[in-house]
């Protein structure tokens with residue numbers, strides 16, 4: 001067996017320890033005589049798995065009691081519709097467009113009501129986060145929507161926007177559990193887990209209770225009402241059982257590593273290794289403004305497409321895989337989520353140094 005250093009943006013690297021544990025439990029989960037994949041979601045054994053997962057997530061993020069935790073399906077993209085269907089009471093919401101995922105959410109929002117673009121960084125190919133300290137925010141907005149970490153472009157909000165009292169909704173798919181958060185500042189925090197937590201197929205929604213109502217837009221399907229899933233504690237229908245089980249293991253792994261403060265420290269240390277190298281390199285450059293750099297997704301270019309392609313090819317052969325940038329941006333992108341060991345980044349930087357020398 002040989003594992004590569006996987007810099008994929010998602011589905012992405014998971015802690016090796018978690019994968020080994022899951023492998024050990026594959027045929028017989030804790031004496032049940034079956035795999036978690038094979039058991040009823042209504043069984044006692046599974047009930048403990050999902051309840052423990054929720055509790056561990058609550059512990060990690062310090063989630064206040066007046067917030068629900070929902071384990072749903074449909075990818076982060078389904079939330080682009082579920083959010084307006086459930087929250088757009090006045091049929092008007094504000095969106096800050098800082099990348100493709102925010103833009104998709106904004107466009108989806110338009111289907112259900114008036115989606116107001118409050119700010120955008122599209123003028124400079126999403127290479128920065130706009131100043132959101134004093135935006136002109138109409139009073140009658142139902143919520144202000146952001147994508148907190150822009151997976152494709154590699155930017156992250158370092159301070160949350162001033163929503164002037166409006167409910168903040170955040171897509172945190174690619175920065176979930178990468179650092180401590182103050183949940184009380186948000187109405188909804190959600191993310192697909194395949195970036196930083198677990199296998200694709202699970203979306204976690206953390207939502208303040210007063211936002212969960214019967215009063216959804218007409219025609220909202222039962223399955224797309226937060227209330228349906230909240231009332232049934234994420235067991236209205238069969239949930240993505242196995243995915244939730246793996247998420248639960250990752251939560252325990254993060255706890256063991258010291259929780260979110262420790263994760264942040266570790267992530268800062270890891271990202272610094274790569275950014276410091278980029279800042280002094282004559283060949284490779286980071287593509288976003290320094291103040292807004294993400295700790296999770298690091299895009300960079302050589303400025304020469306052929307050289308980029310050569311780099312990606314040689315890196316792959318050397319065991320550093322999935323470094324090709326998003327198809328809309330080009331260049332390279334190293335996604336260095338929680339589970340990427342520091343050693344992976346050190347070795348990548350060594351490889352980049354060598355490549356720079358050889359191709360100078």
Ligand SMILES: *Cc1c(COP(=O)(O)O)cnc(C)c1O
Pocket residue numbers: 010074075076077078101147149150151171172173174192195
């Ligand atoms: C990957 C990603 C999405 C889309 O996730 P799906 O689960 O594929 O729908 C949405 N938002 C962000 C920030 C992402 O990184």
